Amino acid sequence: MFSLKPPKPTFKSYLLPLPQSEDHITSEPRIKKLEPVLLPGEIVVNEVNFVRKCIATDTSQYDLWGKLVCTNFKISFITDDPMPLQKFHYKNLLLGEHDVPLTCIEQIVTVNDTKRKQKVLGPNQKLKFNPTELIIYCKDFRIVRFRFDEAGPESAKKVCLAIAHYSQPTDLQLLFAFEYVGEMYHNPDDNLLGKAVEIMHQVLYFTQKSADYRALSKAKKVNGVDPGGGGSSSASAQQTPLFETYSDWDREIKRTGASEWRVCSVNEGYMISTCLPEYFVVPSSLADQDLKLYSYSFIGRRMPLWSWNHPNGSALVRMASIKDVLQQRRIDQRICNAITRSHPLRSDVYKSDLDKCLPNIQEIQAAHIKLKQLCVNEPFEETEEKWLSSLENTRWLEYIRSFLKHSAELVYMMECKHVSVVLQGNTTMPITLSINDIMYTDTSVLNISSIRGTRIEEEEGRDLSCVAASLVQVMLDPYFRTIVGFQSLIQKEWVMAGYQFLDRCNHLKRSDKELLEQYPAAFEFSEMYLTILYDSARISLFGTFLFNCPHQRVKESTEFAISKNIQLGDEKGLRFPCVWDWSLQFTSRDRLLFHNPLYIGKSAPCVQNGAVKTFKRSKKNYSSTLRGVPPALKNGIISEQEFLPRRNSLILKLKPDFLQQAEGQSNSMEQYFRDWFAKPVDLHGVILPHISGTQIKLWKLCYFRWVPEAQINHGGFIAAFHKVSLLADEVDMLNRNLRQCKSNSPLQGNCSELDQGRMYFRANGLNDTSGAPDFLSSSFPFSPVGNLCRRSILGTPLSKFLSGAKIWLSTETLANED
Numbered sequence: 001m002f003s004l005k006p007p008k009p010t011f012k013s014y015l016l017p018l019p020q021s022e023d024h025i026t027s028e029p030r031i032k033k034l035e036p037v038l039l040p041g042e043i044v045v046n047e048v049n050f051v052r053k054c055i056a057t058d059t060s061q062y063d064l065w066g067k068l069v070c071t072n073f074k075i076s077f078i079t080d081d082p083m084p085l086q087k088f089h090y091k092n093l094l095l096g097e098h099d100v101p102l103t104c105i106e107q108i109v110t111v112n113d114t115k116r117k118q119k120v121l122g123p124n125q126k127l128k129f130n131p132t133e134l135i136i137y138c139k140d141f142r143i144v145r146f147r148f149d150e151a152g153p154e155s156a157k158k159v160c161l162a163i164a165h166y167s168q169p170t171d172l173q174l175l176f177a178f179e180y181v182g183e184m185y186h187n188p189d190d191n192l193l194g195k196a197v198e199i200m201h202q203v204l205y206f207t208q209k210s211a212d213y214r215a216l217s218k219a220k221k222v223n224g225v226d227p228g229g230g231g232s233s234s235a236s237a238q239q240t241p242l243f244e245t246y247s248d249w250d251r252e253i254k255r256t257g258a259s260e261w262r263v264c265s266v267n268e269g270y271m272i273s274t275c276l277p278e279y280f281v282v283p284s285s286l287a288d289q290d291l292k293l294y295s296y297s298f299i300g301r302r303m304p305l306w307s308w309n310h311p312n313g314s315a316l317v318r319m320a321s322i323k324d325v326l327q328q329r330r331i332d333q334r335i336c337n338a339i340t341r342s343h344p345l346r347s348d349v350y351k352s353d354l355d356k357c358l359p360n361i362q363e364i365q366a367a368h369i370k371l372k373q374l375c376v377n378e379p380f381e382e383t384e385e386k387w388l389s390s391l392e393n394t395r396w397l398e399y400i401r402s403f404l405k406h407s408a409e410l411v412y413m414m415e416c417k418h419v420s421v422v423l424q425g426n427t428t429m430p431i432t433l434s435i436n437d438i439m440y441t442d443t444s445v446l447n448i449s450s451i452r453g454t455r456i457e458e459e460e461g462r463d464l465s466c467v468a469a470s471l472v473q474v475m476l477d478p479y480f481r482t483i484v485g486f487q488s489l490i491q492k493e494w495v496m497a498g499y500q501f502l503d504r505c506n507h508l509k510r511s512d513k514e515l516l517e518q519y520p521a522a523f524e525f526s527e528m529y530l531t532i533l534y535d536s537a538r539i540s541l542f543g544t545f546l547f548n549c550p551h552q553r554v555k556e557s558t559e560f561a562i563s564k565n566i567q568l569g570d571e572k573g574l575r576f577p578c579v580w581d582w583s584l585q586f587t588s589r590d591r592l593l594f595h596n597p598l599y600i601g602k603s604a605p606c607v608q609n610g611a612v613k614t615f616k617r618s619k620k621n622y623s624s625t626l627r628g629v630p631p632a633l634k635n636g637i638i639s640e641q642e643f644l645p646r647r648n649s650l651i652l653k654l655k656p657d658f659l660q661q662a663e664g665q666s667n668s669m670e671q672y673f674r675d676w677f678a679k680p681v682d683l684h685g686v687i688l689p690h691i692s693g694t695q696i697k698l699w700k701l702c703y704f705r706w707v708p709e710a711q712i713n714h715g716g717f718i719a720a721f722h723k724v725s726l727l728a729d730e731v732d733m734l735n736r737n738l739r740q741c742k743s744n745s746p747l748q749g750n751c752s753e754l755d756q757g758r759m760y761f762r763a764n765g766l767n768d769t770s771g772a773p774d775f776l777s778s779s780f781p782f783s784p785v786g787n788l789c790r791r792s793i794l795g796t797p798l799s800k801f802l803s804g805a806k807i808w809l810s811t812e813t814l815a816n817e818d
Helices: 022-033 153-167 176-186 189-207 211-220 246-256 288-295 325-341 361-376 387-393 396-415 464-476 483-495 514-518 527-536 550-563 590-594 667-678 700-704 717-743 747-755 797-802 811-816
Strands: 044-054 064-071 074-078 099-101 105-112 117-120 133-138 143-147 261-264 280-283 305-309 315-318 349-353 420-424 604-608 611-615
Touching: 044 153, 064 153, 105 153, 133 153, 176 550, 246 261, 246 280, 246 305, 280 305, 280 325, 288 325, 305 464, 315 464, 325 349, 325 420, 349 396, 361 387, 361 396, 361 700, 387 396, 396 420, 396 464, 396 667, 420 464, 464 483, 464 514, 514 527, 527 590, 527 700
Parallel strands: 315 420, 349 420
Antiparallel strands: 044 064, 044 143, 064 074, 074 099, 105 117, 105 133, 133 143, 261 280, 305 315, 604 611
């Protein structure tokens, strides 16, 4: 323990003082010397010494001592104490091990033990008692707890008030990204390089990784960020299109073969609509004058937006509702006729009313609140015995299933019926979802509190249609299942289409995998990539997820530049760092975790009889070798017996939705899905989700990574990921050896090629039999150590569920299992 006030001496001594214990000699000076690592534009607004970070609720044995600092970007706990029981930590170059971005904070609770008081602290609020404890609930499900037993009471109160104030700003320009970019524009490259070097040295002091120097030095780039540099060295030449220019949209038209569509520049300078991009794609038969005239009839003046074209000519279009009732039928008919004329077969248009097919915002918000309470509930033991039934009662997985099911039906309309699809909503229900989570059995409500009392209508086509359009394209186009393709999809359908990240992520104070898990070899990116992308939406440094629409970025950043005397020249607003430049956050080695070792490209090279050939792999070539894959998934075939309800099942009746469609659905749709599931899966063609209750699963890595009790050592998906990575690395080594044998070049001549690998886990050689690293756990690459721990749950239904038990088994059945 530390004490600010040493005991007063009772007499005056003329002898030399005796040496104190080692703890008293080193503890206080060591803490005073600890300083935070600051980015350009980042300043310390308050700090307090002698703070204890709590690791567990029932013991202080593993607690850490240090300094708690609040800056205009993050809260940072700085300590020299080693993290107890930690074996691995995935490092972010922008954030320290104990840092939390201010925009990731959801709720701040202050506690006074003596007075038995607690208060949820908001901005500009007074705190009438001196806090002895601070609990921070984060949007990523973390719980961080600090104690102020040895800290100065006034200092503790001030730092709590500072965190509450800066984590809930009232103005967009108060977010850290503006200060960061403003500092970049104000400083020439030579001065900025000196700051970058200074920051780099501090980072290396904590990380002790020389690779971080090279990655962090790229932070001096403001303009000309390489958006595609985050994948790996092999993908560094590819850049993620941002769809901010005419040429990006034109290339996408040519890539999809949409010959009857054109790039429209009628909204250049945001003259028509402030919630549309400057450039977008419309039918060639629609003239600019007609678009200007029609725009007044659409809510938000959001004219129809082209999303994607099928090779058969069918188009996917997003359209806002028409507010002019008198003109609705006429304008709707003209738009549909233009879409029909852009189809080579002049096929009809299928309109999907998303509000009738998908859950509304009240339902999703309520489900997310229940899910969060289930995952971060304190104490944990209150939910153990009824955990599975509580998960089912949240209806979270049910809503995910509805999105997957409806998107698959739209795939059928485009793929089989050869008709264009228009996504439209007609009710006044806002929604907050993320494509990341649906990619892994889940949808993420990016904001569960900020939309109370607001009415942001789905009529504008900025919410539900983002999710539906993205899922349809992921199922139909293998390009969007690559890293660069997936990033371009988010840019096109979310960022540029006006998804309201500022409001949905709740950055300001105001009155968000299933396919990936079912078809692992069809996706280039991994579950870790999706989780990190989920986290990056809560870092207020990147402009990608900071604004409601491109126009807001231009308007707000231009006003900020004028107030700071920044010369923009010909630029349209300030240029913020792009989240797709992953080198700003992670080293090149750590970015290898983004890659899925099971991914199979369009063709794989092989050497046969001295000649390099290519061969295509089907699902049958590899699925039968994967352990742990349910028989219903192998070779893409669903077996009837897999869907029979078990005794004491939580689900009363299970049946494959694609095999037994509800009444009223066409026989042709049934036959289409029946035929598709009966054939081996073409990984580079259409993929459809399994949407039965047995296949929809919770995103464990995202929601349980910060819960120490839920961690499974040497278990979880990472165990298979590690083995497959070693196997893939051995295959790469064999291919390199075969190429060298073919070229008759010495092995030593290509050492650089041998040193380069696309896998994070590398094999020591051919036939590597080494075991898994000791630090692997179900939370990898994240470490739950350092976050609040409740109590052990070994032997409970939850632990068995996390270990891979079938979710459709009843709680009683799981409890009785050995």
